[in-house]
Amino acid sequence: MKKIATITAAATIFAATQANAAGYQLNEMSTTGLGRSFAGIGVMGDDYSAMAYNPAGMTLVKRSGVQAGLAFTEIASKAKSKYGTDKMDYFVPLPSLLSQYNLNNKWFFGAGIYVPYGLSTKYKHDSYVAQNPNGQGVRKSFLEVVDFNLSSAYRFDNGLSLGASAILRYIRGQLTANVNNYRGYPTPNIAYSDFRVHGWSNTWQLGAMYEFNENTRIGLSYRFKSTQKPKGKQYVTYNQDYAQLAQMMNITLPEGTQKYHTFADPELPASWILSGFHKWNEKWGTSATVKYIQWHRFYTFPAQSTAPSGNYDVDYKWKDSWTISLGQEYYANENWTLRAGTAWDQSPSAGNTHRTNRIPDTDRIWLSAGASYATGNHQFDVGYAHLFMMHGRSRGVSENDLDVKYHNHSNMFAFQYQYKF
Numbered sequence: 001m002k003k004i005a006t007i008t009a010a011a012t013i014f015a016a017t018q019a020n021a022a023g024y025q026l027n028e029m030s031t032t033g034l035g036r037s038f039a040g041i042g043v044m045g046d047d048y049s050a051m052a053y054n055p056a057g058m059t060l061v062k063r064s065g066v067q068a069g070l071a072f073t074e075i076a077s078k079a080k081s082k083y084g085t086d087k088m089d090y091f092v093p094l095p096s097l098l099s100q101y102n103l104n105n106k107w108f109f110g111a112g113i114y115v116p117y118g119l120s121t122k123y124k125h126d127s128y129v130a131q132n133p134n135g136q137g138v139r140k141s142f143l144e145v146v147d148f149n150l151s152s153a154y155r156f157d158n159g160l161s162l163g164a165s166a167i168l169r170y171i172r173g174q175l176t177a178n179v180n181n182y183r184g185y186p187t188p189n190i191a192y193s194d195f196r197v198h199g200w201s202n203t204w205q206l207g208a209m210y211e212f213n214e215n216t217r218i219g220l221s222y223r224f225k226s227t228q229k230p231k232g233k234q235y236v237t238y239n240q241d242y243a244q245l246a247q248m249m250n251i252t253l254p255e256g257t258q259k260y261h262t263f264a265d266p267e268l269p270a271s272w273i274l275s276g277f278h279k280w281n282e283k284w285g286t287s288a289t290v291k292y293i294q295w296h297r298f299y300t301f302p303a304q305s306t307a308p309s310g311n312y313d314v315d316y317k318w319k320d321s322w323t324i325s326l327g328q329e330y331y332a333n334e335n336w337t338l339r340a341g342t343a344w345d346q347s348p349s350a351g352n353t354h355r356t357n358r359i360p361d362t363d364r365i366w367l368s369a370g371a372s373y374a375t376g377n378h379q380f381d382v383g384y385a386h387l388f389m390m391h392g393r394s395r396g397v398s399e400n401d402l403d404v405k406y407h408n409h410s411n412m413f414a415f416q417y418q419y420k421f
Contacts, residue, residue: 028071028094029053029114031416034383035370036327036341040287043209043219043275046337046372047381047418048098051110051151053273054207054221055163058100058108059155063420066099069381071414075120077360078407083128092120108163110151117145117268119173121358129357130178132402133186137178138357145268146170151205159212165205169268171228172198175358190242197232197262215279225270225294234260261306269294285329287341293321295348321346325366337372345387355394360406362392368412381416 027038030049042053045060048067071094079086098112121141123129130137146169153163179191207221237257246253272292279285295318325343332338343366349355355362370383387410394404 026094026116026118028073028412028414029069029096029098029112029116031069031071031381031383031414032339032370032372034071034385034412034414035339035368035381036287036329037325037343037366037368037385038323039289039325039327039341039343040275040277041289042207042221042273043217043277044287047379047416048100048110048112049096050153050163050207051098051100051112051149051165052096052114052116052147054209054219054275055110055151055153055165055205056161056207056209056221057219058110058151058153058163059161059209060217061100061108062102062105064101065377065418065420067097067416067418069096069098069414069416070094071096071383071412074411075122076409076411077121079123079127079129079357079360080405080407081128081402083131083402086123086127086129088122090120090122092118094118106155108153108155110149110153112147112149112151114147114149115144116147117143119143119359121360123357125178129402129404131180131188132178132357133180133188136401137180137189138401139176139178141173141175141358143173144171153207159210161209161211163207163209165207167203167205167226169201169203169226169228170198171201171230172196173230185245187242187245190239192237192239194235194237195232195262196234197230197264199228199230201226201228203268215285216277218276219274221273223271223273226268228264228266228268230264230266232262234262236260279329283331285331287327287329289323289325291323291325293323293348296320318348321348335374337374338369339371340369342367349392355392355406357394357401357404360392360394360404360408362390362406362408364389364410370414377420379418379420381414381418383412383414383416385412386410387412 029052030047032047033041042050042057050057072091074091077088094115096114100110102108123139130139148168149165151165155161175195177193178189180188203224203226205223209219211217235257238253243253275289277287323345327341330338345364347361347363349361365388366385368385372381389408392406394401
């Protein structure tokens, strides 16, 4: 069964690179940001999240403090193929913890833990996608990148603030699949593959902010790319119901679970964030953000495995993408702030030919709303967003994917608590 081992290893590694390379960059480090579709991120000063977007914006918060947040993201999709319709609908939690210490009115320091990238797709074991007769049946995809952030910012007397972040990054993922075809012969579930990987890397972030006056400011930040070097194992379990078939083909079907070592070095992209805010009067304020993400670094992905034919190069043809968001604040009184926002979020997918069953990613439109209640040293924040995703299609041009039309949407709910010392 050397051939099927090679197919299984290659298909799984291909899927793993899709998970690392997809356009699933997350922003859910700020509940206040979610309420305005993340317009103005890094320059708002209404929570401690600036360190995750633009560390220079830390100088806007005049009191030291800490915040804890929890966001829930719904993954909802209908996958229609010529065989029938599969559905996914479940929630994924995204926690964050951020703190800031103001040494004086010049120096500001912060630390945080949050998830800047993530992915989760789940197909039932008997779904049409999982039973893909082309060869590779996608089951589960999971990716989580956790950042450990240490930041500092300095405020000059002329309205300029500069900041920097040192980020230690941990990545872990799991991808499972059915192998349903061997040498052109339909063999549903002839093998089950479970691919797991984890590793560490680091990156940096630089930011600048200029305050024209207390009501108007603009900020620019740059996050460097990070090269992940995850290592892991792939477990392939063969279905002994096909032992007779293998014997007829003069092949010995391995018993039990086979284990292979895998190595990869994907890059998570560099990105630019330009944000601005203007407060018109005591009641109204407007924010905006333009974000540019350099996904083109994933045009080709190299991967290796100890399985037979262990060199696998994957062409993604990802393109750089843009996000443009606009938000509005209403300061109802000294306790309550209401907000709303909208955004256009571009997918890096090069089109239907390169879209996969693991990552049915498409362009999306955001509509969001949120509120904050502040009293004394405490602030409570809630946020909600609905994502209207454009219809997309995976053409099934390789053995890894089934030809599927996708109808996706997503809902996000977030809660946050802030305490100021």
